[in-house]
Amino acid sequence: MMSKGILIVVSAPSGCGKGTILAEILKSDEFYYSVSATTRQPREGETDGVNYHFLQKDQFENLIENDGMLEYAQYCGNYYGTPRDKVFQKLDEGKNVILEIEVQGAMQIKKKCPDAVFIFIAPPSVQELKRRLKKRGTESAEIINQRVSEAAHEISFAHEYDYIIVNGELDKAVEDFKTVIHSQKLRSESQNKFIDEVLNNA
Ligand code: 5GP
Numbered sequence: 001m002m003s004k005g006i007l008i009v010v011s012a013p014s015g016c017g018k019g020t021i022l023a024e025i026l027k028s029d030e031f032y033y034s035v036s037a038t039t040r041q042p043r044e045g046e047t048d049g050v051n052y053h054f055l056q057k058d059q060f061e062n063l064i065e066n067d068g069m070l071e072y073a074q075y076c077g078n079y080y081g082t083p084r085d086k087v088f089q090k091l092d093e094g095k096n097v098i099l100e101i102e103v104q105g106a107m108q109i110k111k112k113c114p115d116a117v118f119i120f121i122a123p124p125s126v127q128e129l130k131r132r133l134k135k136r137g138t139e140s141a142e143i144i145n146q147r148v149s150e151a152a153h154e155i156s157f158a159h160e161y162d163y164i165i166v167n168g169e170l171d172k173a174v175e176d177f178k179t180v181i182h183s184q185k186l187r188s189e190s191q192n193k194f195i196d197e198v199l200n201n202a
Contacts (some may be wrong), residue, residue, distance in 0.1 A: 005032075005095040007087070007113055007182050009106045009161075012121035013151030015133045017167045021121065022100060026172045034087055034096040037063065040078035053083065071101065071108035080105065096181060103157045110160070117184045120161035120175070124168040126152060 008031075009177045028035055037053040041061050048054050051069035055063075063069055072081030082099055090097050099109065109116055123129035129151055133144045158164050164182045167173040184190065 004151070005030075005093070005097055005183065006190070007089045007091060007116035008096055008098045008181065009109050009118045010100050011106050011110050011119075011154070011157075013123070013129065013154045013165075014147055015129050015136070015151065016121045016123050017132070017170065018100065018121050019171070019187040020070070021165075021167060021173050021177060022098065022171060025098070025177055026125075030096055032086075032090040033098050034082055034090075034097055036099075036101065037081045037083055038068075038078055038081055040076075040080075041153075042062050044123065046175055057080075070098075070112065071105040073102060073104040073108075075102050082109075103154055103160075107157075107160065115161070115189070117180065119163045119180060120158040120167060121165050121167050121173070122153070122155060122158060124166055128168075137183060 008020060010022065015084050022033070025031055035051070035053060037055050037060060039055055040052075042054050044047065044193070047050065057079070060072075060081065063081070063083070064072060068084055069081040072079060072082040074080075080102065080150075082101065082105065087097055095149055099105075101109070106118060110118065123132070126148060128150055130144065133139065133147055139147070158194065163176075165173050165176045165180070188195075
């Protein structure tokens with residue numbers, strides 16, 4: 001029996017280690033990572049079609065007009081969005097589909113797909129977030145401060161999510177993530193098909 005997969009929406013301020021947690025989760029082929037589209041320039045090491053589908057602004061706007069985006073948002077002057085096609089195809093195949101998106105997009109998904117599970121990954125503290133951003137050493141003090149205040153704004157939306165995972169220790173955070181998915185599978189509405197089958201064979 002093929003059960004439909006779970007749609008998982010994950011948001012986190014930058015510097016929370018979201019990428020590291022997801023890399024661990026995606027080692028299992030139960031999960032499918034939805035590759036977003038964006039109009040921002042690729043960073044060094046990023047590959048088109050793997051990290052993002054890098055599009056021109058008119059291509060992106062064309063997709064919006066043709067209802068090709070499940071959600072989209074503007075973030076730091078660029079468009080980011082989830083192409084609609086693969087998401088439902090993969091869910092139908094029974095994969096758990098991960099959307100790694102910012103808060104505005106997550107709120108759109110909440111309206112369109114109420115069955116999705118919403119996970120917010122938070123840093124253990126703002127001080128720790130600052131320390132991690134500094135340690136990365138890629139940004140100036142001014143940019144770090146800007147990212148920290150952006151992070152605080154994003155954290156203020158955390159109560160809109162079903163689960164908050166604090167990324168203090170990687171192993172613990174990955175375990176928490178798996179626990180959330182496991183609980184979601186056990187929810188009664190996820191098991192309607194199973195219950196129907198039991199009753200049909202009674
Ligand atoms: P970055 O430019 O650092 O890769 O991403 C910036 C922000 O855009 C991150 O918070 C990331 O989660 C978010 N983002 C990435 N893809 C999407 C998407 O498809 N939709 C939305 N709404 N946000 C996205």
